[in-house]
Amino acid sequence: xxxxxxxxxxxxxxxxxxxxxxxxxxxxxxxxxxxxxxxxxxxxxxxxxxxxxxxxxxxxxxxxxxxxxxxxxxxxxxxxxxxxxxxxxxxxxxxxxxxxxxxxxxxxxxxxxxxxxxxxxxxxxxxxxxxxxxxxxxxxxxxxxxxxxxxxxxxxxxxxxxxxxxxxxxxxxxxxxxxxxxxxxxxxxxxxxxxxxxxxxxxxxxxxxxxxxxxxxxxxxxxxxxxxxxxxxxxxxxxxxxxxxxxxxxxxxxxxxxxxxxxxxxxxxxxxxxxxxxxxxxxxxxxxxxxxxxxxxxxxxxxxxxxxxxxxxxxxxxxxxxxxxxxxxxxxxxxxxxxxxxxxxxxxxxxxxxxxxxxxxxxxxxxxxxxxxxxxxxxxxxxxxxxxxxxxxxxxxxxxxxxxxxxxxxxxxxxxxxxxxxxxxxxxxxxxxxxxxxxxx
Numbered sequence: 001x002x003x004x005x006x007x008x009x010x011x012x013x014x015x016x017x018x019x020x021x022x023x024x025x026x027x028x029x030x031x032x033x034x035x036x037x038x039x040x041x042x043x044x045x046x047x048x049x050x051x052x053x054x055x056x057x058x059x060x061x062x063x064x065x066x067x068x069x070x071x072x073x074x075x076x077x078x079x080x081x082x083x084x085x086x087x088x089x090x091x092x093x094x095x096x097x098x099x100x101x102x103x104x105x106x107x108x109x110x111x112x113x114x115x116x117x118x119x120x121x122x123x124x125x126x127x128x129x130x131x132x133x134x135x136x137x138x139x140x141x142x143x144x145x146x147x148x149x150x151x152x153x154x155x156x157x158x159x160x161x162x163x164x165x166x167x168x169x170x171x172x173x174x175x176x177x178x179x180x181x182x183x184x185x186x187x188x189x190x191x192x193x194x195x196x197x198x199x200x201x202x203x204x205x206x207x208x209x210x211x212x213x214x215x216x217x218x219x220x221x222x223x224x225x226x227x228x229x230x231x232x233x234x235x236x237x238x239x240x241x242x243x244x245x246x247x248x249x250x251x252x253x254x255x256x257x258x259x260x261x262x263x264x265x266x267x268x269x270x271x272x273x274x275x276x277x278x279x280x281x282x283x284x285x286x287x288x289x290x291x292x293x294x295x296x297x298x299x300x301x302x303x304x305x306x307x308x309x310x311x312x313x314x315x316x317x318x319x320x321x322x323x324x325x326x327x328x329x330x331x332x333x334x335x336x337x338x339x340x341x342x343x344x345x346x347x348x349x350x351x352x353x354x355x356x357x358x359x360x361x362x363x364x365x366x367x368x369x370x371x372x373x374x375x376x377x378x379x380x381x382x383x384x385x386x387x388x389x390x391x392x393x394x395x396x397x398x399x400x401x402x403x404x405x406x407x408x409x410x411x412x413x414x415x416x417x418x419x420x421x422x423x424x425x426x427x428x429x430x431x432x433x434x435x436x437x438x439x440x441x
Contacts, residue, residue, distance in 0.1 A: 014390075019046025022416050022423055024395070032390065033415075035427045036397035040210060040243045040360065040414035043270040044320060048418075051275050051316045058312035067306045075311040081318045082267075082282060085252050089261040090282040094298065095306045099242035099268035100134030102279035103204075106264045107138050108300050110202040110236045113287050116294035119234075122201040126191055126235075128164045130405070132212040133204060133240050142204050145212045146405025160195060162187050164209065165218040168353045168364065169372065169403065177219035185225035192233050202236045202264075203229075207254040210243035211399055214362030214410030215355055217249075223258040236263040236287075242279065243360075246270030247321045247417060250331045250358030257357070263287060273317040276310035321417060330417050333424055334358040337413065340428035348432075350439045359417060364402060365409040365435065374408040377401075381409040384438035385431075394430035411435075 006013065014026040022045050024032045034042060044051065058074055065072055079093035094109075096102050107125065114122040127133065129144035140149060141156035144164070149156065163170065163184055171180050192200050203226065209216040230237045239262035244254040248270055251257055255265070264287065268279030291298055304310070320326060338354065338361060345351040345363060352366035365385070367375045375381045382398035389396050402408030415427060 021045045021047075022419050030393065032393050032395050033423060033426055033430070034395045035389075035413050035415050035431070036395055037270075037414045037416055038274060038395075039269065039397060040248060040412070041269045041272075041274040043247060043417050044273045044317060045416035045418050046274075048273070048275075048320070050320060051273065051313055054312045054316035055275065055309055058309050061308070063309055065308060066303070067301070072306065072308045072311065074308050074315060075306040078311045078315040078318065081315060081322075082280065085318070085322055086265070086282055087253060087256060087261045089284055090265060091285045092283050092288045094281045094283065095311065096268075096279045096281065097277045097302060097304045097307070097310070098279045099266065100136040100139045101302060102242060102266035102268050102281050103134045103139040103142065103240060104136050105300055106238050106266050106281045107142065107202070107204075109264060109281065109283060109287060109298065110238065112299060113236065113290050114201050116290040119198070122199060124195045124200045125159045125202050125204060126188065126195075126200060127159060127161055127204040129161045130164045130166065130212050130402075131161075131204075131206055131209060131240075133206075134242070143212075145401070147401045150405075160191060162191050164213065164216070165222045166209075166213060166216055167219050168216070168355070171219075178221060181219050181222040181225050184222060185229055188226060189229050189232075192229065192235065197233045200233065200235050202238050204238040204240060206240045206242075206244060207258060208244040208249055208357060208360060210360075211397065211412060213402060214364060214399065214412050215357070215360045216362065217355070217357055218258065223255070223260045227260045238262060238264045238266070240266050242266050242268045243414075246318075247327055247330055248358060248360045248414060249356075250327060250334060252322060252327070254357075270321070271317065272310060272314045275313040275317065276307070277304075278307070278310040278314045326417055329419075330358045333415075333417075333419050333421070334361070336421060336424045337361055337415075337427065340425060341431075344428050344432040345435065348435065350435055356413075359413075359415055359419070361413045363411045363413070363431070363435075365411065365439075374403060377407050381438055382411070384441060385409070385411055385434050388434035388437045389431060392430040392434055394427060394434065396427075396431060396434075 131144040133143040141159045265282040272278040353364040382400040397412040
């Protein structure tokens with residue numbers, strides 16, 4: 001009998017014993033095509049030899065040194081790599097151990113920044129409904145995932161939410177994308193004025209929303225208009241690229257495709273590729289300068305930040321994903337995945353929308369294609385699809401509560417960047433069969 005408190009108590013999970021490329025094998029010898037990279041983590045697949053070699057080399061040097069005493073060459077190199085790849089304006093890196101930690105650190109950076117520059121009255125955070133920013137208390141409060149927040153709401157710090165950029169459901173009849181972007185920017189500005197234009201410290205958003213909405217990208221100019229509102233009122237823009245960053249959407253940083261640069265950017269998941277737990281916050285010169293010229297420290301820290309072996313793994317992952325052929329494959333295979341899903345599921349009565357960028361794709365499940373009516377939440381279609389997919393040897397990332405935290409279902413796909421055409425086709429075939437089987441029950 002297991003002594004682990006598993007995510008779902010009473011479930012008997014397969015026992016993963018090996019991984020190779022885009023496949024995971026359990027102890028029964030069953031092979032699963034990892035069509036979601038776990039939770040959009042395994043960007044280079046499993047057991048990539050270059051990453052394993054880099055970790056082994058670092059293990060032979062030093063495996064741990066606390067950052068209150070030391071830095072290491074490998075951590076310094078990783079930071080230099082990230083700054084070199086980042087859009088101009090992001091000049092420093094703070095290493096952490098995962099996505100939730102990265103978001104917590106970014107929120108604290110935002111608060112300390114305003115304390116350092118003499119604006120301690122700025123305290124409000126605005127984010128978006130149907131977003132997800134992590135499971136620690138501050139990150140959970142910032143996210144707008146109603147189901148995840150519900151039972152913990154009494155202990156969550158105050159955070160304010162505005163509408164997501166979710167054109168499939170929220171674009172009004174006859175409304176252009178430009179008008180939609182303006183409407184959402186106006187809503188954000190109204191919220192700022194409601195709270196007090198000198199009281200808001202940060203607006204937080206995922207450039208492409210991951211687990212909660214299923215690969216929903218913004219309409220054109222939305223993030224540019226958000227940036228303008230933030231600049232108008234002196235608010236920091238925090239972009240959460242924990243899931244959609246590090247090449248997942250076809251560029252190293254998802255915000256590159258929107259023509260904006262955030263003040264703070266959080267990354268994780270694909271940064272370490274699942275080889276070690278790691279995350280990071282990239283910050284602007286003005287935030288760094290406020291700390292350096294003020295108190296001289298960032299009042300924060302965790303035991304394993306800057307971990308040498310994690311940094312070695314991430315440094316090699318970043319080197320590999322930044323090779324031109326890697327992003328070229330993400331774009332090419334992403335197009336093939338979208339085209340395959342469109343052909344196989346575009347006319348399905350159970351599929352309302354197929355969306356995404358690069359190797360980050362979402363399929364929204366509906367009971368009625370014309371009205372966009374979701375399935376009854378009691379049917380738990382997302383869970384049914386996951387089970388049917390696993391029976392067919394496919395790992396995908398279905399979620400419920402797509403619309404409002406209770407209603408709606410979608411499937412997220414985020415396969416490794418090394419995936420080949422025939423493996424893309426397997427994902428399409430197996431997912432299509434799984435959706436049909438789940439809907440028939």
